[in-house]
Amino acid sequence: MKIAVVGLSHHTAPVALRERLARSRDEIPETLETLQSIDGITEACVLSTCNRVEYYVSGVVEAESLVRELKLYLLTESGVAISELDQHLYVHTGEDCVRHLFRVASSLDSMVVGEPQILGQVKQAFQTAEGCGAVGSRLGRAFQKAFSVAKRVRTETGIAENAVSMSFAAVELGRGIFEDLSGKEVLLLGAGEMATLAARHLVTNGVSRVRVVSRTLATAAKLAEQVGGVPSTMNDLEMLLAKVDIVICSTAASGYVVNKLMMSRVVRERRYRPILFVDIAVPRDVDPKVASVDNCFVYDVDDLTSVLDTNRQQRQNEASAAETLIQGELLHFSQWSKSQEVVPVIKALRAQAMAIADHEVARTLTNMRQKDKRTQQSIRAMGNAIVNKLLHPVLTHLRTTGGEGDPQPYVEALSTLFELNLESSTEDSHQLSSESGAAEDTSSMDERETGSSSDDIEVAEVVRLPIRNTGVRR
């Protein structure tokens, strides 16, 4: 596969270097254009996020020369010394490049394994490149497949389950207690930044009302404005505790703000409805003894950390399942991809042979002055049959080597021997894949995985088009 990626990420490079190679969304079209103008590079896609900058390219030359060109480009663009670049850059070519793409899209390479944003960012990068006409069939196939692999990883492994951030943990803990977060009320006790973030997450997950309590009404009002809540002072605390369902504590108070005695009163007042305290204040706001009151659930910073740690561990465990899944998908993909490499040659060979046959048949028919429709038809059929029979073993061989071995020598031999014009037909195949739509592209690939014979269909599908256009079989 003539495909390569050169890039750096939070694993390999400090932010100081990443930001020098990063491209803003507006700069990317220009970058893509520059990349495509480089000799040998036909396709390019740039993924630039705060954690990684990656340049995916594909072209007519070998992957190694693609990498060389790319590095040269980065060197001139960024002005970073070659020795420094080499130290931080990673390079993947061919199958490794596709594997890397799959891993990135599936969030296996992310700082927080399983985080959901990266897939959107990869999609965005692909769409931008597609919009600029910088993606052809090779990168297109790889990216489309990467999206479907990422989806499988998300749904079939537990990699994205469980909160791994403090602010999400409140939502998750709430789900263990409350059937439905909509209609619930959350109380912000104190104005910690993390607490505000947690409240926001709760609101996006359906919590209907936010109440804010602070020492003074002024600070409460200020915070309430930020999160769209109702401000109150500490005096109303007990009354509010009887109403709300989730309390996020982050005051700077030196002692406990909520104690057991208070809660045993409040619990009766609340008619024993469960209440969740997420106490991220240090020193703690909620007396740990409150947890012994029925229907009161208290989580302090350490509890949250240990929950999050276990969740992270869980994700790591699931990551190995995801790697196995990716390995399997990669195997299918590279087989399928190789079989796609021979498509232009098959197409060109067929088209050329058919053109000759058509031409000769037409000449013969004119010479014969044959008016009988049936005779005309059988002469045309003969022309087709000769082409088909002659090419059949050649095409079969190509398809099988396309799937298993290296088809390149055959492709080269055939194009030299038959003087095939591969350039134009490659263009055709690019057009074809973009016309038929990206979705179709992946769906045909999935079919290929389930049945072995659909491989042939896939090739035949592409091959049949020019025949139809010549109008031989009418």
Next chain:
Amino acid sequence: MALLLLRVCVVLYGIAAMIGFIQLFSPRLKDERIGLVVLVLGVLGHLVAMGVRASELGTFPMANIHDALSLFGFSIASLSIPTLASARRVPQIGPIAALVVMVLVLLAVFIEPATTVPQELRSPWLPVHIALAFVGNASFVVAGMVAGVYLIQDNRLKLKRSRTRVGTGLYQLPALELLDRASMRLIEIGFPLMTLALVSGMLYGREVWGMYWKWELRNVVSVIVWAIFAVLLHFRITIGWRGRKAALLTLVGVSATLLSIVGLGLLGFGHYGQDYTS
């Protein structure tokens, strides 16, 4: 014939329980409905078995403890289905329900069924009383299973081990609120039925023995069961009582239920069919 069908049901309930337990401990709870389908098949087969039994006896099939166990199992199995299949389902009770039902029906299979029902017992009050009592008690038992799941989830939240092992069916427990509501709903269904069962039982007693109430162990335990759930509902309505202690009391009530129907029945204190005349 009826007995053979009942044996088939034991196997079906056993399979349902097995599938349920495997799914409970498997890495992911994928299609929990497979076990449910087998359970429903078991219930349908059981219904046919009881129909055949009724036609063989020529009357409502309640000749001795064999029929009582069979009917009780049937009631629990049927009542667990809404809890397993509704939108707010508690799939975790599936295997427990199937296992309990399997044990009950297995016991029934081992007990020789009586061949006749005495003429004086063919009162129209009997089927009414029995249906009310069994459906009522069975909803208490299913409520108890949900309460058990509640206690597990409550415990996990209190010990702060929430969802630490997600991916295992057992650990994807429903929210506390859902469990609480599901259990309470079943008690709310069971309680009025149980009340009517006591009333119809008294009416039936007057018809057979000429008196409303007889100081028998079986009767006393039934009233205790009723009283436990009466207390539970009373506090739920007046002060909104719920949570861990309510779940524990539900379990106490369910133990009394099982004692009254199965325990005393097997020990010969029950009064099903022929026992009534003794």
